[in-house]
Amino acid sequence: MTSWDPAALECLAAIVEEGGFERAAVRLHITQSAVSQRLRTLEAQIGSVLVERTRPVKPTSAGRLLLKHAKQLRLLRADLARELQELAPQTGQSLAGETVSIAINADSIATWAMEALDGLVRDGLPLEVVVDDQDFTQELLRSGQVMGCVTTLSQALRGCAVQPLGAMRYVAVASAGFARERLPQGLTRSNCNRLPYLSFNRKDDMQAEFVARCLGLRSVSLRQQILLPSCEAQLRAVRAGWGVGVLPELQVRPALEAGDLVDVAPGHALAIDLYWHCWNLDSRVLERVSRALLRTARVLLAQPGRIEGE
Numbered sequence: 001m002t003s004w005d006p007a008a009l010e011c012l013a014a015i016v017e018e019g020g021f022e023r024a025a026v027r028l029h030i031t032q033s034a035v036s037q038r039l040r041t042l043e044a045q046i047g048s049v050l051v052e053r054t055r056p057v058k059p060t061s062a063g064r065l066l067l068k069h070a071k072q073l074r075l076l077r078a079d080l081a082r083e084l085q086e087l088a089p090q091t092g093q094s095l096a097g098e099t100v101s102i103a104i105n106a107d108s109i110a111t112w113a114m115e116a117l118d119g120l121v122r123d124g125l126p127l128e129v130v131v132d133d134q135d136f137t138q139e140l141l142r143s144g145q146v147m148g149c150v151t152t153l154s155q156a157l158r159g160c161a162v163q164p165l166g167a168m169r170y171v172a173v174a175s176a177g178f179a180r181e182r183l184p185q186g187l188t189r190s191n192c193n194r195l196p197y198l199s200f201n202r203k204d205d206m207q208a209e210f211v212a213r214c215l216g217l218r219s220v221s222l223r224q225q226i227l228l229p230s231c232e233a234q235l236r237a238v239r240a241g242w243g244v245g246v247l248p249e250l251q252v253r254p255a256l257e258a259g260d261l262v263d264v265a266p267g268h269a270l271a272i273d274l275y276w277h278c279w280n281l282d283s284r285v286l287e288r289v290s291r292a293l294l295r296t297a298r299v300l301l302a303q304p305g306r307i308e309g310e
Contacts, residue, residue: 004042009070011038012050012059016067016145019056042066059143068144071101075147078125078285099126100285103141103149105134106200107168108274110231111250113150116296120288127289133203134274141277147286148278150293161280163294166301167271169249171256172210172264178241179262187244187265189215196224196243198234206270210246214268246270250300271302 014024025032043050050063104113137149156162197207212220228234238245255261
């Protein structure tokens with residue numbers, strides 16, 4: 001069986017994660033030519049190109065397989081370091097450098113996931129949290145870029161385990177002034193397409209789905225969208241009267257209770273089911289991450305559901 005050089009695998013991972021050879025060299029504390037040489041040696045051993053020389057660098061299909069293997073080795077080293085630390089604390093074994101990469105959607109980061117991860121980070125676990133839309137985080141797991149992800153997809157990938165987390169409830173909100181001026185009757189079929197909506201990015205169709213299902217429409221094409229790739233920025237924009245936001249109830253509940261924001265579709269909430277996927281490996285570190293996320297999600301998230309008020 002072929003054995004891959006761990007240093008070369010880490011070099012590949014650094015190139016992909018840093019987006020290029022120069023930054024990978026800085027991270028690994030070696031020269032750029034040494035980075036190139038390690039990659040060439042690994043490619044010669046594999047018999048295939050491992051990265052596309054784009055900006056940023058992207059792994060090929062073979063590169064993604066080896067990237068996943070490199071991250072699995074990191075996880076094994078992290079498990080070993082933790083076990084040695086427990087066995088002999090005086091050895092000073094550290095998890096430094098054995099980063100555990102997970103993908104979490106931005107709304108979860110803004111509401112419940114930080115609380116879930118707090119204890120792990122305080123305990124010294126080096127985490128890398130990659131943020132993407134909840135419908136696309138699974139692709140990061142599929143490509144081997146992360147070891148686990150929070151996603152809306154329930155079907156497990158090959159070699160992965162999946163567990164339900166609960167449902168994130170979304171409500172449509174606007175500032176009190178915006179609601180008085182533009183939505184005196186609340187969200188209706190006659191006014192829904194004349195309003196500006198806050199969206200995370202062009203992949204984000206949450207607002208159109210909410211409006212369509214709330215008002216009993218087959219589909220909705222929202223004409224005015226303001227794209228802000230930050231949950232906190234969207235909340236600030238809604239407070240400032242920029243438009244309507246379909247935001248997590250956990251995030252906006254204090255502002256609703258204070259009267260700063262208004263629920264423009266009372267009685268309606270879109271419940272999006274979330275799932276935790278991770279590699280199906282016997283890893284204490286990965287198990288701790290999974291347990292922390294599941295424990296907090298099941299306290300703060302709703303039971304898996306649907307649009308309410310239909």
